[in-house]
Amino acid sequence: MLVLGVLLALLIVLLAIPLTIVFSIHRNQVTQGLIRFGWLFGLVRFQLTLPHDSGDKTEAGSTARPGKQVKAGSTQPRKKKRNVQGLFDLLRQPIFRRRTMQFIRDVLAATHARDLFFRLRVGTGDPADTGRLWAIIGPLAGLLRSIKTVDAYIEPEFMEPLLEIETRGRFRLVPIQFIVLLIGFLLSLAILASGFRWRLKDA
Numbered sequence: 001m002l003v004l005g006v007l008l009a010l011l012i013v014l015l016a017i018p019l020t021i022v023f024s025i026h027r028n029q030v031t032q033g034l035i036r037f038g039w040l041f042g043l044v045r046f047q048l049t050l051p052h053d054s055g056d057k058t059e060a061g062s063t064a065r066p067g068k069q070v071k072a073g074s075t076q077p078r079k080k081k082r083n084v085q086g087l088f089d090l091l092r093q094p095i096f097r098r099r100t101m102q103f104i105r106d107v108l109a110a111t112h113a114r115d116l117f118f119r120l121r122v123g124t125g126d127p128a129d130t131g132r133l134w135a136i137i138g139p140l141a142g143l144l145r146s147i148k149t150v151d152a153y154i155e156p157e158f159m160e161p162l163l164e165i166e167t168r169g170r171f172r173l174v175p176i177q178f179i180v181l182l183i184g185f186l187l188s189l190a191i192l193a194s195g196f197r198w199r200l201k202d203a
Helices: 002-015 076-091 094-111 127-145 175-186 189-202
Strands: 019-028 030-039 044-050 114-124 150-156 161-173
Touching: 002 175, 094 127, 094 161, 094 175, 094 189, 114 127, 127 150, 161 175
Parallel strands: 114 150
Antiparallel strands: 019 030, 019 161, 030 044, 114 161
């Protein structure tokens, strides 16, 4: 028990040391980015380079695997549509939205963001679904623009499926503080009740 207590105390001390993250990420069909980490007051430094998306690497003359073909009458599109609709139903719940917005505010405050730029263009390929999605993420755009340290733009694309992201900035966060915020969010009554109602409706 003593050893376990010492290890737990050591883990808490390590998680209480600030972590600095400097990042630049861009996605337009493929994802590129560089994330630099600094920890232990600069003694530990490393970086992560985001690779290109694999995409469709089938070359001329290669044969496609039969298992990858979508058969006629497949239930995959129907299942995907149901999953998207279920997500919309969850995000439309006012109690879930309010708690999520509060979580985003708390996280941005805890990360001490500097020079944060965020631009997102998103479309589902279905104008009706995109409209419902925008009704949910539109307030998020307003929330981000209201924060002085964040330069944010979120735009809907109604005509085609699209996901374009451009973001960069600098965070300085205490890992244990972020972990406490995340646990508090996931175990909050608002999130648990919303998830329970969503599962009942999806069953």
